[in-house]
Amino acid sequence: MGRILAIDYGGKRTGLAVTDPLRIIASALTTLETHKLMAFLKDYFSKEPVDEVIIGMPLNWDDTATHATPLVKGFIKAFKRDFPAMKITEVDERYTSKMASQAMIQMGMKKKDRQVKGNVDQIAATIMLQEYMERIG
Numbered sequence: 001m002g003r004i005l006a007i008d009y010g011g012k013r014t015g016l017a018v019t020d021p022l023r024i025i026a027s028a029l030t031t032l033e034t035h036k037l038m039a040f041l042k043d044y045f046s047k048e049p050v051d052e053v054i055i056g057m058p059l060n061w062d063d064t065a066t067h068a069t070p071l072v073k074g075f076i077k078a079f080k081r082d083f084p085a086m087k088i089t090e091v092d093e094r095y096t097s098k099m100a101s102q103a104m105i106q107m108g109m110k111k112k113d114r115q116v117k118g119n120v121d122q123i124a125a126t127i128m129l130q131e132y133m134e135r136i137g
């Protein structure tokens with residue numbers, strides 16, 4: 001069984017999370033500059049078995065598109081072109097950044113570390129992945 005990889009896509013930075021091979025635990029993987037994402041994924045997929053990718057779809061509370069929605073849709077199009085055999089699933093990413101910030105406070109993370117935006121991206125991706133795993137059972 002391959003892993004599930006979660007992408008919290010952003011214009012500048014992208015947070016990634018991944019399951020363990022048995023799909024029991026979701027863990028933060030990394031945050032990287034978005035322009036390096038495709039190269040990272042090609043390398044990662046060559047080393048690790050991944051069966052599915054989930055990507056956070058940014059939507060407003062009323063289900064309308066945000067300023068970031070077209071960016072994510074453009075990435076999905078490129079992803080499908082470069083990885084046609086890989087399953088990619090859109091998931092709701094509303095409130096994950098806020099939840100990530102709250103989680104960092106609850107974990108006792110120092111304010112200086114909480115201000116590192118890459119930490120929020122990784123944790124948001126992890127929250128998305130954990131919620132997705134709970135939903136699919």
